[in-house]
Amino acid sequence: MRKKKGNTPNAKKITWAEIKRQKFLLIWSAIFILYGIIFYYVPLGGWIMAFQNYKPAKGFLGSDFVGLDKFKFLFTDSTFLQVIRNTFAMGVLILISTFVMAIVFAILLNEMRSMKGKKVVQTISYLPHFLSWIIVTGILHDALSGTGIVNEVLMKLGLIKQTVNFFAKPGYFWPIVAFANVWKETGWNAIIYLAAITAIDPSLYEAAAIDGAGRWAKIRHITLPGIRPTIMILLLINIGNVLNAGFEVQYLLGNGLVQSVSQTIDIYILKWGISQFDYSLGTAAGIFKSAVSIGLVIIANQIAKRTGEDKLF
Numbered sequence: 001m002r003k004k005k006g007n008t009p010n011a012k013k014i015t016w017a018e019i020k021r022q023k024f025l026l027i028w029s030a031i032f033i034l035y036g037i038i039f040y041y042v043p044l045g046g047w048i049m050a051f052q053n054y055k056p057a058k059g060f061l062g063s064d065f066v067g068l069d070k071f072k073f074l075f076t077d078s079t080f081l082q083v084i085r086n087t088f089a090m091g092v093l094i095l096i097s098t099f100v101m102a103i104v105f106a107i108l109l110n111e112m113r114s115m116k117g118k119k120v121v122q123t124i125s126y127l128p129h130f131l132s133w134i135i136v137t138g139i140l141h142d143a144l145s146g147t148g149i150v151n152e153v154l155m156k157l158g159l160i161k162q163t164v165n166f167f168a169k170p171g172y173f174w175p176i177v178a179f180a181n182v183w184k185e186t187g188w189n190a191i192i193y194l195a196a197i198t199a200i201d202p203s204l205y206e207a208a209a210i211d212g213a214g215r216w217a218k219i220r221h222i223t224l225p226g227i228r229p230t231i232m233i234l235l236l237i238n239i240g241n242v243l244n245a246g247f248e249v250q251y252l253l254g255n256g257l258v259q260s261v262s263q264t265i266d267i268y269i270l271k272w273g274i275s276q277f278d279y280s281l282g283t284a285a286g287i288f289k290s291a292v293s294i295g296l297v298i299i300a301n302q303i304a305k306r307t308g309e310d311k312l313f
Contacts, residue, residue, distance in 0.1 A: 173258045177245075247266035
């Protein structure tokens with residue numbers, strides 16, 4: 001006991017010395033924590049609007065409290081139920097396509113023997129990430145228009161007899177949105193998988209080569225198991241973004257002919273919360289989206305925990 005008491009002042013002294021040594025790091029950390037509190041947590045107080053008939057002129061304190069009426073309206077509104085379907089369907093389609101393509105692209109890029117060629121391909125592949133959705137949707141409009149390159153190629157190959165209006169048929173809209181996300185984000189998303197692949201011990205590949213393993217065997221038994229923890233963590237994170245199916249691409253590519261499949265929760269919030277000045281309804285829809293996203297992450301994390309996979313928490 002005496003020894004413990006004697007060491008306590010020294011421990012405090014060392015702690016304060018460490019704090020002084022790391023003071024600039026701690027100051028910057030405090031600034032970012034304060035930034036997060038002010039801009040991420042304080043605005044959550046605005047969620048009270050979802051339980052009020054909020055009027056900007058009256059403010060939070062003067063607006064009438066209506067309880068769960070806004071949520072009841074949402075779940076009895078056929079348009080909102082359709083919007084949930086569209087958002088979830090596009091979110092799952094985007095998640096699967098972008099996730100799988102990023103892994104496949106990273107593995108194929110890793111198999112390239114020429115380092116110069118690998119760098120060129122990688123650089124070209126992640127450049128679309130820096131393009132705005134305005135530019136991407138403009139390219140899609142040009143490529144898929146009646147006089148665009150897609151219709152011309154299909155006509156030349158004899159696959160179609162007349163041009164197809166891709167943006168007038170609801171059945172094409174979800175694949176177009178998924179393709180746009182794959183083209184824009186595959187190269188960027190593959191960077192983290194390439195980093196995970198480089199962390200795999202090269203001696204494993206050498207041993208496999210001595211045993212007569214080919215490229216596919218190495219990918220199957222070394223590369224994929226080596227990046228499996230990274231795949232699981234990113235999958236768990238991205239599952240929470242299923243309802244973040246997008247706003248820009250659907251808003252820019254959508255039109256009256258495909259409105260039944262193009263509307264997402266974000267567009268619904270824009271139309272009701274801002275255009276119709278019903279801030280309470282828009283806030284309720286936003287709360288629903290956040291709650292479902294959190295629930296999906298928790299459920300996916302518990303499934304990963306029970307199956308022995310890597311988990312977030």
